[in-house]
Amino acid sequence: MSVLQVDVWRGREDGRFQRFEVPRAESQTVLDVVTYIQRHLEPALAYRFACRVGMCGSCAMTVNGVARWTCRTHVARVARDGRLEIGPLANLPVIRDLATDMREFFDKWARAQGQFAPTATRRDEPARVAPQSPGRAAADAAIECIGCGVCYASCDVVAWNRDYLGPAALNRAWTLVNDVRDGARGARLRAVAAGAGCHACHTHMSCTERCPKRLSPTASIAGLKRATAAALLKGEL
Amino acid sequence: MSARGETTLWIAQRASAAVLALCVAVHIGVMVYAVQGGLSAAEILARTRGSAGWAAFYGVFVAAVAVHVPIGLRAVAVEWLGWRGRSLGVALHLFAALLLALGLRAVWAVVA
Numbered sequence: 001m002s003v004l005q006v007d008v009w010r011g012r013e014d015g016r017f018q019r020f021e022v023p024r025a026e027s028q029t030v031l032d033v034v035t036y037i038q039r040h041l042e043p044a045l046a047y048r049f050a051c052r053v054g055m056c057g058s059c060a061m062t063v064n065g066v067a068r069w070t071c072r073t074h075v076a077r078v079a080r081d082g083r084l085e086i087g088p089l090a091n092l093p094v095i096r097d098l099a100t101d102m103r104e105f106f107d108k109w110a111r112a113q114g115q116f117a118p119t120a121t122r123r124d125e126p127a128r129v130a131p132q133s134p135g136r137a138a139a140d141a142a143i144e145c146i147g148c149g150v151c152y153a154s155c156d157v158v159a160w161n162r163d164y165l166g167p168a169a170l171n172r173a174w175t176l177v178n179d180v181r182d183g184a185r186g187a188r189l190r191a192v193a194a195g196a197g198c199h200a201c202h203t204h205m206s207c208t209e210r211c212p213k214r215l216s217p218t219a220s221i222a223g224l225k226r227a228t229a230a231a232l233l234k235g236e237l
Numbered sequence: 238m239s240a241r242g243e244t245t246l247w248i249a250q251r252a253s254a255a256v257l258a259l260c261v262a263v264h265i266g267v268m269v270y271a272v273q274g275g276l277s278a279a280e281i282l283a284r285t286r287g288s289a290g291w292a293a294f295y296g297v298f299v300a301a302v303a304v305h306v307p308i309g310l311r312a313v314a315v316e317w318l319g320w321r322g323r324s325l326g327v328a329l330h331l332f333a334a335l336l337l338a339l340g341l342r343a344v345w346a347v348v349a
Binding site: 189191194196202233 | 239245317
């Protein structure tokens with residue numbers, strides 16, 4: 001049986017990589033490798049996962065320099081000469097080993113007004129939204145985000161400017177800007193345009209390239225740029 | 238900066254980029270075409286001096302540069318130097334004024 005040489009990040013920002021040898025298995029995922037290390041070689045290894053099937057978004061790590069869901073990444077696809085390098089997500093503070101502190105990531109969702117602001121009550125009829133309507137179609141294209149942080153870890157602008165809201169928060173705001181039931185459009189457009197918001201995006205498209213759900217936060221951010229510009233010209237910003 | 242401020246800068250940079258795309262194309266196209274048969278500095282000046290058309294064209298070109306460049310430098314200053322706040326705004330306004338002055342001085346030199 002062949003053996004994988006796996007370098008795993010240990011400690012906090014000032015930590016280092018530690019080498020482990022892990023038996024190769026058929027259909028082995030990177031998460032399988034990390035789990036093997038924790039169960040058989042180093043019980044103190046810190047990492048996160050929950051569903052193992054690409055639904056929860058908690059197992060994202062940096063694999064050979066690229067942010068990925070480890071549960072949906074086969075070793076065969078990423079190992080180079082039998083070697084793997086596994087680190088925590090970039091652009092987030094490291095708590096320990098492979099676990100990052102995601103507070104700033106989710107705080108930015110709140111700063112971008114990522115909360116739905118209802119305009120109806122439970123006594124009103126359910127809203128009827130035509131699936132083909134342009135707003136619904138735009139929201140559909142961006143709605144499947146599960147908040148894994150891969151886009152945020154891949155974004156150059158986040159790396160250069162820690163105030164930048166980032167692709168996921170702006171993508172979320174774009175779904176709500178297109179939700180006809182939402183009542184906070186003006187406040188949300190102000191929130192995403194102010195400071196290091198949508199206009200700070202340089203359209204490098206790393207988020208779109210790396211998104212495991214194949215969403216395009218770049219397209220959502222471009223939509224916010226157009227929507228905020230239109231609102232400014234109409235005197236509504 | 239406020240939502241209005243950021244969005245205004247974004248529109249200004251996109252609009253000035255559109256103007257620059259046109260101006261650069263005309264500038265290079267005319268240059269390549271005009272020097273085909275060989276052209277001296279004196280012959281160029283003979284065509285540009287007193288020309289309101291060229292004065293207006295290059296005046297607009299210079300204005301677009303003075304708008305576009307400082308907005309781009311602002312992003313570079315924030316992201317690479319960590320420079321932000323009032324001092325950056327003052328420096329960029331001064332740089333815009335410098336570009337405008339130098340550019341208009343050059344336009345004046347060939348059309349006046």
